[in-house]
Amino acid sequence: NAGVMQNPRHLVRRRGQEARLRCSPMKGHSHVYWYRQLPEEGLKFMVYLQKENIIDESGMPKERFSAEFPKEGPSILRIQQVVRGDSAAYFCASSPVAGPTEAFFGQGTRLTVV
């Protein structure tokens, strides 16, 4: 059973371009979470999705950021018109159920905006 797969591992974008980060949860997991980690800081929750639904997006910036988790395929975190401040590591986690249980994290996508 493969773990949470994120790709790409590293992504470089110029200011103003779009960044698309993909996350394939563990098999059988229908709950996906996205986190952002700025250099030398802890992880910040962004959004929680369950198949085709956004459950909690309280940590998502109001503009330029969106997330989806379609019925088929990976979850996508999309950042439009990237700026230098978007440079960070973006982690995805999945769990089989809601509630207090072990969450499995991917290796992250490191986004660099130049």
Place this chain on the structure above:
Amino acid sequence: DAKTTQPNSMESNEEEPVHLPCNHSTISGTDYIHWYRQLPSQGPEYVIHGLTSNVNNRMASLAIAEDRKSSTLILHRATLRDAAVYYCILGSQTGANNLFFGTGTRLTVIP
């Protein structure tokens, strides 16, 4: 979100036990206590979680104070591979896993 307080850093000698403290004085009755760790350049890794009773698993033990306002993660024999940032996090019983990480404790293991 209920907050946790952890020391910024700790050191331990290899093969000795490590006790990582966490204060969470504003914990609510339904909040679980989760511990994750993050090795350099990797995603966080689940360590353990509990509600009221002490918990043990293959990685660590979690000792929870009777009033639940503090807890301690215990690594029984530290190895060099245990060097990481350890996060103590409070999670709602119904709030899924949208966990709120703090800055954690950076554990250095001395050979």
